[in-house]
Amino acid sequence: MYKYTLCFIRRNNELLLLNRLKRPNMGRWNGIGGKFEPGETPFECVVRETREETGIVLDQAKLAGTVTWITNKTTSGMYVFIADVPASFVFETPVKVDEGILDWKRLDWILHPDNGGMADNVAQFLPTMLSGDLYDHRYTFDENERIIGYTAVPLQTGAPLQIL
Template sequence: MYAYTLCFVRRERELLLLNRFARPNMGKWNGIGGKIEPGETPLDCIVREIREETGIRIDKPEPAGTVTWLTKTGVSGMYVYLASVPPSFSFPTPVRVDEGVLDWKSADWVLHPDNDGIADNVRQFLPGMLDGETMDHRFSFDEAGHLVGYAKAPLPALGSAR
């Protein structure tokens, strides 16, 4: 079981992103999420994190895959979810919250190859997820933390991730 969750809240072709005040990914835009608490399922965690970080109640985000980090010291990762809200959903941004600044960004902007303001590796795993592909996205890092490899693999049954 992985220790983290992440969700991209979608309103048509816009994504609600968080520009983080703290590490990891300080100063970069990313989805909403956090650490799974003891006794909590990944689904319970992401529902709680969305509510805590945005005030939005989303009861059934859809599992979109996993992201795995392979390092010399071990394996870690996160469960990734997508949640859709209707086009008429009103959530005025930008808005400052405890974790950072929330803002709606167009998916084209998020995925643009020249956009360095997005959390590392999002442009690699998010396009497939937005297209309905459910995979495990595996990222390998060297001792210095530099990305040295990326591969997609079939996702094992999510079981407790739902």
């Protein structure tokens, strides 16, 4: 079921985000991530995707929860990680990469209720994930890719991660 990972690199009150060039979420800010390669664990996938998209080599990233999306055609999802870097961590932005534009964005901007520049569901699931509470954030989408339903289900701590 979960075929993807997403990572939010946090430096104090900023997150490194990607403004995507392609669907899904084209022209919107989101975390960094992508699809599993055969045999990868979620952690291996998020490390590889982060390195490929940013050049940053993560030595740690903490599972922050999962996001599941349900449509009339499929159910899929992603593991979401938070990778904390020190305040002294230098990564100059904005920078154009193959996937879009990387830039540090302040949390108050990311979570602002009037911000239409973020991927639709990020402002809803991100505060819980940043707090350390583990949930599966389940979204139902209509045929036009609009969110029509949302529930948050607590995840069991210590439960094994599954890639389906």
